Amino acid sequence: MSALTIGLLGFGTVGKGVYETISKHQGRLQAIFGKEVKVSAILVKNVSKHSVPDDDVLLTDDFQEIIELPKLDVVIDAIVGREPGYTYLRQAILRGCHVITANKEMFAFHGSELARLAKEHNVSLGFEATVGGGIPIIQTIKQLLNANKIERIEGILNGTSNFILTSMREENLSFEEALKIAQEKGYAEADPKNDIEGYDAFFKAVVLSELVFGKAPAQETSVREGITDITIEQIRMADSLGLKFKHVASIEREKDAIRCTVKPVLTAEAHPLYRVEGVQNAVSIDADIVGNISLQGPGAGMFPTASAIIEDLIHVGRTDIPSVFEEGKSEWTVLDEPVWIIWGDANAGLPEGCEIISKVSKDVFIFKASLEAVSLLDTSDLKAYQVLGDYAPAVKENKQVQTV
Amino acid sequence: MSALTIGLLGFGTVGKGVYETISKHQGRLQAIFGKEVKVSAILVKNVSKHSVPDDDVLLTDDFQEIIELPKLDVVIDAIVGREPGYTYLRQAILRGCHVITANKEMFAFHGSELARLAKEHNVSLGFEATVGGGIPIIQTIKQLLNANKIERIEGILNGTSNFILTSMREENLSFEEALKIAQEKGYAEADPKNDIEGYDAFFKAVVLSELVFGKAPAQETSVREGITDITIEQIRMADSLGLKFKHVASIEREKDAIRCTVKPVLTAEAHPLYRVEGVQNAVSIDADIVGNISLQGPGAGMFPTASAIIEDLIHVGRTDIPSVFEEGKSEWTVLDEPVWIIWGDANAGLPEGCEIISKVSKDVFIFKASLEAVSLLDTSDLKAYQVLGDYAPAVKENKQVQTV
Ligand SMILES: NC(=O)c1ccc[n+]([C@@H]2O[C@H](COP(=O)([O-])OP(=O)(O)OC[C@H]3O[C@@H](n4cnc5c(N)ncnc54)[C@H](OP(=O)(O)O)[C@@H]3O)[C@@H](O)[C@H]2O)c1
Ligand SMILES: NC(=O)c1ccc[n+]([C@@H]2O[C@H](COP(=O)([O-])OP(=O)(O)OC[C@H]3O[C@@H](n4cnc5c(N)ncnc54)[C@H](OP(=O)(O)O)[C@@H]3O)[C@@H](O)[C@H]2O)c1
Numbered sequence: 065m066s067a068l069t070i071g072l073l074g075f076g077t078v079g080k081g082v083y084e085t086i087s088k089h090q091g092r093l094q095a096i097f098g099k100e101v102k103v104s105a106i107l108v109k110n111v112s113k114h115s116v117p118d119d120d121v122l123l124t125d126d127f128q129e130i131i132e133l134p135k136l137d138v139v140i141d142a143i144v145g146r147e148p149g150y151t152y153l154r155q156a157i158l159r160g161c162h163v164i165t166a167n168k169e170m171f172a173f174h175g176s177e178l179a180r181l182a183k184e185h186n187v188s189l190g191f192e193a194t195v196g197g198g199i200p201i202i203q204t205i206k207q208l209l210n211a212n213k214i215e216r217i218e219g220i221l222n223g224t225s226n227f228i229l230t231s232m233r234e235e236n237l238s239f240e241e242a243l244k245i246a247q248e249k250g251y252a253e254a255d256p257k258n259d260i261e262g263y264d265a266f267f268k269a270v271v272l273s274e275l276v277f278g279k280a281p282a283q284e285t286s287v288r289e290g291i292t293d294i295t296i297e298q299i300r301m302a303d304s305l306g307l308k309f310k311h312v313a314s315i316e317r318e319k320d321a322i323r324c325t326v327k328p329v330l331t332a333e334a335h336p337l338y339r340v341e342g343v344q345n346a347v348s349i350d351a352d353i354v355g356n357i358s359l360q361g362p363g364a365g366m367f368p369t370a371s372a373i374i375e376d377l378i379h380v381g382r383t384d385i386p387s388v389f390e391e392g393k394s395e396w397t398v399l400d401e402p403v404w405i406i407w408g409d410a411n412a413g414l415p416e417g418c419e420i421i422s423k424v425s426k427d428v429f430i431f432k433a434s435l436e437a438v439s440l441l442d443t444s445d446l447k448a449y450q451v452l453g454d455y456a457p458a459v460k461e462n463k464q465v466q467t468v
Numbered sequence: 469m470s471a472l473t474i475g476l477l478g479f480g481t482v483g484k485g486v487y488e489t490i491s492k493h494q495g496r497l498q499a500i501f502g503k504e505v506k507v508s509a510i511l512v513k514n515v516s517k518h519s520v521p522d523d524d525v526l527l528t529d530d531f532q533e534i535i536e537l538p539k540l541d542v543v544i545d546a547i548v549g550r551e552p553g554y555t556y557l558r559q560a561i562l563r564g565c566h567v568i569t570a571n572k573e574m575f576a577f578h579g580s581e582l583a584r585l586a587k588e589h590n591v592s593l594g595f596e597a598t599v600g601g602g603i604p605i606i607q608t609i610k611q612l613l614n615a616n617k618i619e620r621i622e623g624i625l626n627g628t629s630n631f632i633l634t635s636m637r638e639e640n641l642s643f644e645e646a647l648k649i650a651q652e653k654g655y656a657e658a659d660p661k662n663d664i665e666g667y668d669a670f671f672k673a674v675v676l677s678e679l680v681f682g683k684a685p686a687q688e689t690s691v692r693e694g695i696t697d698i699t700i701e702q703i704r705m706a707d708s709l710g711l712k713f714k715h716v717a718s719i720e721r722e723k724d725a726i727r728c729t730v731k732p733v734l735t736a737e738a739h740p741l742y743r744v745e746g747v748q749n750a751v752s753i754d755a756d757i758v759g760n761i762s763l764q765g766p767g768a769g770m771f772p773t774a775s776a777i778i779e780d781l782i783h784v785g786r787t788d789i790p791s792v793f794e795e796g797k798s799e800w801t802v803l804d805e806p807v808w809i810i811w812g813d814a815n816a817g818l819p820e821g822c823e824i825i826s827k828v829s830k831d832v833f834i835f836k837a838s839l840e841a842v843s844l845l846d847t848s849d850l851k852a853y854q855v856l857g858d859y860a861p862a863v864k865e866n867k868q869v870q871t872v
Contacts, residue, residue: 091613096614163503200611207604210500211493211778336764339743353489354602354766360740361761372759374615394684396807 067100071130071161073107073152074142075114075123076085078166078193081370082140083117089374090229096378105130107152131155138380140373141165150174156180159191162380164373167192172267190376194343195268196221198368200380201363201377205275205349212351214276216236218452220411221268221342223363224252224259225291225311229328230341233299233308239292251364252344261290262326264309268311277317281324289327293447298407301428302330308453310337326417330405335453387398395411401432403455414438448457471504474781475534475565477556478546479518479527482570482597485542485774487521493778499781510535511547511556516672521703534561542784544777545569549868554578561593568780570597570773576671580678586833594780599624599672602772603765604779609679609753618680618757622740622856625672627747627767628656628663629695629715631734632743637703643696655768665694666715666730671729673717681721685728693731697851702811705832706734709809711855715740731855734809739857756789766867805836807859812850819844 069330070086072079083103086093093101095110107130108114116123124130127148131141139156141163149170153163153299163182165171169196171178192202195222196219208214220226224246231242243260246252246414258264266288273281291311302309307330313322331338334360336348345363350356362368406414406429414420438448474490476483478518487507490497497505509526511534512518520527528534531552534543542580543560545553545567553574555603567586569575573584575598596606612618624630628650635646649663650656651766662668670692677685688731711734713790719728735742740752740762749767750826754760764774810818810833818824822837 085615163837199761200608203611204604204608207607207779208775210782211489212776351775354772357603357765357771358761359761359763365759368758369617371612371755374757375611378614455734 065100065137068097070101070135071104071105071133071136071139071156072142073105073127073130073149074144075106075108076142076144077366077439078369078373079106079140081366082142082373085367085370085374086205087117088375093374096401098399100376105133105135106284121409126425127152127155130160136161137376138162140377141167141170143167144169151176153178154181157185157187160187161183162188162190162463164188164190164193164376164380165374167270168267168367169266170196170232172270174273178279178391179274187379188376188382190373190379191271192376193369194271196347196359197206197223197365198371199345199359199365201359202275202373204357204359205272208349208351208357209276209356212353213214214349214351216314216350217272217276217347217409218268218312218314218338219272219347220310220340220345220409221265221313221347221363222259222262222311223345225262226340226345227251227343228260229291229294229309229311232294232296233303234341236296238296239294249392259344260292261311262288265311265326266312266324269326270317273315273324275313277322279322281315282321285318285321285323285327287327291328292383294328298449301407301410301424302405305330305403305424307332307428307455308338309449310340310452312337312452330451330452332451333454334455336454350431354427374427375410401434402436403430403432403449404448405430406441406446406448407408428455469842470539471506472501472535472784473539473541474505474507474512475537475540475543475560476507476546477531477534477544478548479510480546480548480775481770482546482777483510483544485770486546486777489771489774489778491521491785494502495779499628499783505781508540509537527805531556532746534565538851540565541837542566542781544781545571545574546777548573550574550577554582558585559581561589562590564589564593565593565797566594566784568594568597568777568784569590572668572675574599579675580684583678592780592784592786594777594783595675596780597773597776600751600763600765601627601767601769602753602775603749603763603767604776605676605751605763606679607734607779608763609676612755612761613680614754616663616757618753618755620718620754621676621680621751622718622742623669623672623676624714624749625669625717625751625753625767626663626666626715627749628660629666629669630749631655631742631747632664633695633703633713633715633768636698636700637707637760638745639701642700664719665698666692669715669717669730670728673730675822677719677726677728680719681726681808686725687717687723689725689727691729691731695732697821698732705807705811705828709734709811709828709834710735711859712742713853714744714856715730716741716856734853736855736857736859738859742857743845745795788842805838806835807836807855808852809834810845810850810852825830 107127112124139161141153143149146169156163173189178188195201205368227246229240231237252259267334270280308329309328312329340346346360348358415437417437418431420429420431511531515529543565545557547553550573553571560567575595583593592863599605631650632646635641713732714735716733717730744750750764752762780851819841820836821841823832827833
């Protein structure tokens with residue numbers, strides 16, 4: 065019987081993980097597909113850097129050689145950047161190949177277009193690896209959507225920035241020191257901008273927004289803010305209040321638009337993301353029937369990411385159950401005014417409508433205010449961080465806090 | 469077009485939740501199935517206690533009336549106990565109906581038999597609601613099994629006993645006081661034995677064992693121990709050591725057999741189950757390729773459980789991807805000797821091979837020993853609890869600990 069033939073784009077961390085996993089678990093895959101599963105061709109940028117893992121595998125820097133192979137069932141995208149990934153996957157779908165991608169940047173920009181095209185051409189489109197590495201987030205959300213309407217997702221979607229925040233707090237390091245360790249350990253790239261400025265998390269949030277709400281987040285209300293401003297002094301102060309800084313992506317519906325916010329916040333112990341440490345990723349999903357579900361696991365890495373791709377591979381050729389929403393049927397709960405902690409001379413410039421809860425020290429205040437009010441803050445002198453999770457009791461109990 | 473016709477067995481908490489959810493989300497279900505989804509008949513024990521929710525629904529105490537309906541596509545089991553549930557679902561499968569069950573006791577005993585029968589008759593068998601209520605544990609495990617071999621599962625699978633342990637610690641209550649509150653809140657039955665003695669968690673562990681390893685746990689090595697012996701003094705002592713009591717079910721492979729243990733243990737902060745509080749359930753899954761994944765959410769309740777059943781309903785008629793294991797291919801890691809905390813006059817009767825790490829007070833010791841060594845303890849005078857999660861650092865840091 066002829067094999068299931070795969071074209072693998074990229075042979076870096078993820079590509080190598082996929083190749084090795086397919087070889088190592090060939091028996092399991094054969095039992096599932098009833099035939100051999102074979103990577104026939106690998107695309108790289110620089111052929112001379114690589115050696116062919118098996119004699120009968122085509123290693124090439126020319127995608128045309130792959131797309132014109134006489135037999136090609138699945139194309140797996142593990143290269144970097146919006147292009148040429150998008151163009152290659154389009155071509156693959158037009159040829160009738162199933163496609164799977166780990167490339168979140170590309171998918172954040174072109175996911176809905178590829179989904180439309182894949183449906184039109186009756187092929188599968190797998191993207192489990194684009195969000196949360198090895199955690200089956202996409203699959204779980206699809207599953208929940210069958211019976212639930214999802215109201216909000218909050219997640220720690222970038223392991224590098226979470227590792228940096230954890231190291232700063234646990235090892236008492238500066239941001240720069242923690243970043244350096246992350247680079248030494250291979251968690252952060254030489255150019256870490258994507259991770260620490262929140263671009264990577266934002267791409268993933270866009271993928272989740274499209275999946276859950278059927279559209280991308282609104283540009284006007286969306287926020288992408290990194291963790292580079294956080295100081296060890298702020299972390300220590302938060303610690304003394306029982307709070308931890310986390311770089312949280314949140315995706316929620318606001319009337320007709322989707323608001324997506326990637327920014328550092330302070331989490332209280334009751335919050336599902338409070339205890340997510342190191343390179344771990346996690347998501348907390350609020351759904352109307354089931355309530356809150358949270359998932360945690362390895363958000364990146366060679367084998368966790370390969371595992372997600374293999375799961376997509378196994379679903380190749382199976383039609384998804386359509387997600388259907390009854391629009392306008394559920395009431396969107398309006399959040400109470402959130403609690404914030406502000407650093408700076410708050411007396412000078414607190415926006416109107418802020419209710420001060422307590423003064424922690426001469427330049428640190430805890431207060432309640434709407435998102436809108438805080439957005440009017442003059443941020444050159446003041447920096448406000450939102451507190452997630454039920455925090456009131458901790459404020460009351462904290463012995464150091466004096467009411468203003 | 470004719471409707472998808474459902475026979476609902478039981479109209480208690482779960483049955484009512486399913487009925488209401490099907491009514492409320494009829495639009496969503498119709499869009500998915502392309503036809504009406506209709507509960508045609510409901511089975512109860514005592515008809516006079518109930519009123520028919522809709523005029524055209526048959527309410528009966530006679531299963532024969534349901535199984536002989538001219539049209540019947542799906543039977544949902546939300547009744548209690550091993551029988552008559554098993555007999556009814558057998559009959560339903562033999563007639564060619566898809567079946568879905570929330571009845572974990574029945575499924576723990578007859579799950580593999582029903583699975584065989586369902587396969588033979590080419591019908592679906594859904595059991596998401598038997599473990600972890602609304603958390604999609606079964607679906608996630610099936611998904612992970614596609615690419616991974618699962619090595620161990622640890623879970624907090626009974627919300628009632630977790631609620632009691634949390635209340636004891638947080639509110640400083642005795643076991644009896646906490647149980648009374650659980651009963652007042654409707655978390656515990658009038659007869660709470662199933663929950664507090666670990667039967668309910670053990671049933672769920674058996675279901676997981678069958679799903680993950682293809683067989684039930686070995687009777688000889690399995691343990692089912694409740695939480696009734698735990699005192700508030702022990703909880704306070706554990707607290708001072710940075711540990712929390714949790715009632716944990718663990719399912720793992722040991723050579724050719726499956727060992728399933730349901731017992732109170734002490735969790736250290738690093739352990740994935742340490743922060744699971746109140747009626748929440750959670751599982752932590754160790755898989756060979758992806759690593760550790762954990763899931764947390766509502767383990768019971770009317771709508772979470774209904775959500776799981778509706779998810780199964782939506783998969784009705786879809787063939788599962790077969791789970792295939794390559795037996796004998798992975799090395800089973802042998803755990804280091806676990807750490808234990810023992811209450812009682814340990815000097816008098818510590819079993820051979822125990823290595824004392826420190827003495828916390830005159831009758832509380834921390835030591836290392838194999839499971840086997842501890843099983844030889846004379847338990848009338850001594851009570852040892854295993855510590856889960858990396859604990860060594862906390863022992864070192866604890867100022868109160870004096871080395872023996
Ligand atoms: N690393 C993770 O843990 C992880 C997790 C989830 C998702 N992802 C995503 O997966 C993708 C791959 O990540 P990675 O970590 O494996 O990256 P990587 O180690 O940098 O490898 C990228 C591979 O793609 C090839 N490549 C890049 N641009 C190409 C082009 N224009 N044409 C042909 N080949 C090209 C490179 O070829 P050369 O080897 O010749 O340079 C290299 O083999 C990215 O989109 C990333 O965002 C990564
Ligand atoms: N409650 C949860 O959160 C939850 C979560 C997961 C799984 N489950 C499982 O789901 C099942 C139902 O739980 P529940 O909480 O809904 O129980 P429940 O409130 O006690 O309701 C049980 C229902 O089943 C009917 N029934 C019991 N035995 C019967 C028999 N022999 N013949 C016909 N009808 C019978 C009862 O009829 P009458 O009303 O006439 O007495 C009642 O309507 C159990 O197996 C439970 O373990 C429950």
